[in-house]
Amino acid sequence: MIYEGKQKIWSEYQKEIPDDHYFYVRSCIRQSFFPASEATFLDITRNVLGKDIFETEHHTTCGGIAYHSDTIPQETVMTIIARQFALMAKHGYENYVCSCITSFGLYCETMETWREYPELEAKIHENLWKSCKLEFAKPKFLVHASDLIYKYRNMIAAQAVRKLVNVHTGEPLKVVEHIGCHYSKMFPSKGVGGAEYPYVLVGMIEAWGGEIVDYPERRHCCGFGFRQYFIKGNRGYSLSNTHKKFESMEPFKPDLIITNCPGCPYFLDRWQYVIAESTGKTYGQDGHGIPALTYEEVAGLVMGYDPWDLGLQTHQVGVEPLLDKMGVEYDPAKKYLGKNGKDLGSPSPCACLK
Amino acid sequence: MKNNILIIGGGPAGLEASAQLQRMGYNVILIEKDSSLGGHLAKWDRLFPDGVPADEVLSGLIRSTEGVKLFTETEIRAINRLEKSYNVRLTNGITVLSDAVLIASGFDLFNAVKKEEYGYGIYDRVITNADLEAYFKTGSDKRIDHPKRIGFVHCVGSRDEKSGCRSCSKVCCATAVKQAIEVKEAFPDAEVFCFYMDLRLFGRHYEDLYLKAQKEYGIRFIRGRVAEVSENLDGTLIVKAEDTVASKPLKATLDLLVLMSGMRPSASGKAVGDLLEMTVEEDGYFAVRSGIAAGQRSLLPGLFLAGTATGPKTLPETLADARAAAVEIDRYLTEIFPDARNYKQLVRERW
Numbered sequence: 112m113i114y115e116g117k118q119k120i121w122s123e124y125q126k127e128i129p130d131d132h133y134f135y136v137r138s139c140i141r142q143s144f145f146p147a148s149e150a151t152f153l154d155i156t157r158n159v160l161g162k163d164i165f166e167t168e169h170h171t172t173c174g175g176i177a178y179h180s181d182t183i184p185q186e187t188v189m190t191i192i193a194r195q196f197a198l199m200a201k202h203g204y205e206n207y208v209c210s211c212i213t214s215f216g217l218y219c220e221t222m223e224t225w226r227e228y229p230e231l232e233a234k235i236h237e238n239l240w241k242s243c244k245l246e247f248a249k250p251k252f253l254v255h256a257s258d259l260i261y262k263y264r265n266m267i268a269a270q271a272v273r274k275l276v277n278v279h280t281g282e283p284l285k286v287v288e289h290i291g292c293h294y295s296k297m298f299p300s301k302g303v304g305g306a307e308y309p310y311v312l313v314g315m316i317e318a319w320g321g322e323i324v325d326y327p328e329r330r331h332c333c334g335f336g337f338r339q340y341f342i343k344g345n346r347g348y349s350l351s352n353t354h355k356k357f358e359s360m361e362p363f364k365p366d367l368i369i370t371n372c373p374g375c376p377y378f379l380d381r382w383q384y385v386i387a388e389s390t391g392k393t394y395g396q397d398g399h400g401i402p403a404l405t406y407e408e409v410a411g412l413v414m415g416y417d418p419w420d421l422g423l424q425t426h427q428v429g430v431e432p433l434l435d436k437m438g439v440e441y442d443p444a445k446k447y448l449g450k451n452g453k454d455l456g457s458p459s460p461c462a463c464l465k
Numbered sequence: 466m467k468n469n470i471l472i473i474g475g476g477p478a479g480l481e482a483s484a485q486l487q488r489m490g491y492n493v494i495l496i497e498k499d500s501s502l503g504g505h506l507a508k509w510d511r512l513f514p515d516g517v518p519a520d521e522v523l524s525g526l527i528r529s530t531e532g533v534k535l536f537t538e539t540e541i542r543a544i545n546r547l548e549k550s551y552n553v554r555l556t557n558g559i560t561v562l563s564d565a566v567l568i569a570s571g572f573d574l575f576n577a578v579k580k581e582e583y584g585y586g587i588y589d590r591v592i593t594n595a596d597l598e599a600y601f602k603t604g605s606d607k608r609i610d611h612p613k614r615i616g617f618v619h620c621v622g623s624r625d626e627k628s629g630c631r632s633c634s635k636v637c638c639a640t641a642v643k644q645a646i647e648v649k650e651a652f653p654d655a656e657v658f659c660f661y662m663d664l665r666l667f668g669r670h671y672e673d674l675y676l677k678a679q680k681e682y683g684i685r686f687i688r689g690r691v692a693e694v695s696e697n698l699d700g701t702l703i704v705k706a707e708d709t710v711a712s713k714p715l716k717a718t719l720d721l722l723v724l725m726s727g728m729r730p731s732a733s734g735k736a737v738g739d740l741l742e743m744t745v746e747e748d749g750y751f752a753v754r755s756g757i758a759a760g761q762r763s764l765l766p767g768l769f770l771a772g773t774a775t776g777p778k779t780l781p782e783t784l785a786d787a788r789a790a791a792v793e794i795d796r797y798l799t800e801i802f803p804d805a806r807n808y809k810q811l812v813r814e815r816w
Contacts, residue, residue, distance in 0.1 A: 113587050113588070119586065294561070307582050327695035330694070330695070362698050363698060
């Protein structure tokens with residue numbers, strides 16, 4: 112592996128990410144699967160770094176799930192997106208940051224389509240006015256939330272209480288990075304580092320002291336893929352995708368997987384349970400799995416957030432071996448307590464996955 | 466009076482045209498930007514289809530240019546058209562008044578780094594056709610260490626809209642077949658695979674070479690494009706491709722992957738063209754007066770083109786094109802140029 116070769120490619124895929132003043136939109140899936148990640152993003156950016164990140168309860172889904180499931184007309188989804196953008200402009204913002212990769216890909220696709228077909232854009236102006244009485248606007252800068260954490264990675268590193276280092280050996284943790292397909296595979300120039308060797312997560316890991324694992328199937332889909340999972344009969348395909356990735360990364364002995372997509376941490380996490388329970392195979396050390404975390408969760412860990420406040424208990428794969436390696440203090444008794452201290456109940460133990 | 470003719474580019478086309486025009490009695494000035502002559506040919510080891518040493522061909526070309534005024538490490542600083550001739554200032558300080566100018570600026574090899582999915586410049590064991598020729602020529606390349614499984618990828622940067630080149634580079638298929646045979650000769654135990662879209666082996670004996678590669682050397686030809694390349698823990702390469710004949714995806718572990726980089730328009734040639742505001746076509750190569758009837762004449766009177774300055778060509782085609790350019794220049798200088806009074810009218814009628 113020639114690291115300088117990658118650096119050269121990374122230097123060609125840099126995008127302009129404004130430093131401050133963003134209109135933030137949440138992800139449908141992440142709010143359900145990893146709600147603490149979005150809360151952590153807002154806490155780090157607003158309260159720790161002092162940035163102006165605005166959100167409104169009036170924003171909706173981007174329509175991406177329906178769009179990629181072929182259940183919504185394109186003009187309808189474009190009008191939904193135009194409404195989101197109009198809300199941004201209404202609140203005085205021109206920088207748009209979204210939490211979801213599917214949304215990010217769809218926003219990029221929509222804006223490119225409008226650029227190529229101005230008559231379609233004109234029609235959406237009309238649709239938006241007729242349906243919402245809102246003026247059409249487009250963001251000056253469109254970024255994904257991981258772009259912003261990438262932008263702030265060194266500021267986070269400066270305030271970090273620990274690094275991505277095994278405190279017992281002093282060695283950097285081996286980290287697999289996995290970007291969502293819709294981040295830059297459709298529009299390589301829209302992602303930091305492009306599509307083949309994306310840098311957005313690599314930059315975070317390097318800044319926070321970890322070591323990136325470049326394994327053969329790193330480009331492969333996590334296994335989510337709308338039609339792979341939403342159609343019940345295709346779920347075996349979804350599982351086999353994930354299985355392929357884990358078989359490929361296993362020899363590299365990763366300590367952690369970092370992701371920037373709503374689906375990826377979920378599927379890379381849950382399918383490990385299914386593989387373990389159905390075949391007995393586990394990919395971490397001593398019968399454990401490999402934790403698949405969001406970038407906000409990883410940022411939170413290095414910044415000293417309590418792992419249970421970060422929502423790490425919502426992962427199927429136990430994170431305790433990782434926390435022990437990093438020297439994170441945690442109270443096992445509080446793992447399944449809610450914010451108000453109420454016992455949320457513990458999941459049944461797995462037969463194979465520790 | 467001997468007319469001055471300036472030839473830009475000391476590759477095969479420039480050398481051949483220089484020799485022909487010198488023989489016709491013209492005063493030929495040949496400039497080459499590099500320190501030595503030969504262009505890509507000087508870096509090649511053997512040539513398809515017969516395996517003739519490239520050095521042998523190049524030495525012959527250079528020998529035949531005896532008497533030509535040669536300036537190496539020299540480029541065009543400024544060029545402007547006078548009434549009939551070109552006033553050319555060279556970077557070596559010399560100014561040439563040239564009655565005809567021939568641009569034989571050649572081609573650039575496609576930069577394989579641009580096909581990011583193939584990992585050239587990132588994975589140690591991914592090399593290009595030029596790297597392999599250099600290895601054959603010098604016998605040394607630390608990336609090539611007794612490989613047991615070797616792959617060739619055709620059409621790298623050719624017939625590929627994504628890389629900005631729609632056209633075929635013409636030489637890569639035959640080069641891949643030649644190099645596959647050579648690599649098999651160098652490493653007889655190795656398994657060799659060629660991943661191709663179509664095999665474009667149109668020249669005389671090229672098809673024979675292809676059959677020989679299969680029958681005598683056991684080289685396997687797989688019709689399908691390589692999708693991506695990645696690296697294993699031990700440095701071996703995993704190549705994903707599609708076998709379109711079997712209609713199946715394919716995954717192979719290889720020790721060495723050779724990318725057949727195609728031809729792209731020469732950047733230095735473009736710089737000369739920019740000085741004269743020459744027209745280039747969508748493919749980036751210089752436009753010609755007529756692709757069929759006047760393929761060596763540019764759109765500017767007295768300015769000629771030869772070799773790969775007007776698009777991909779094999780070496781025999783390049784040499785033939787250079788000879789044709791010499792004949793065209795001679796025709797121009799004998800039929801149009803001398804008639805000072807009617808020059809403009811003749812150019813209009815006959816250029």
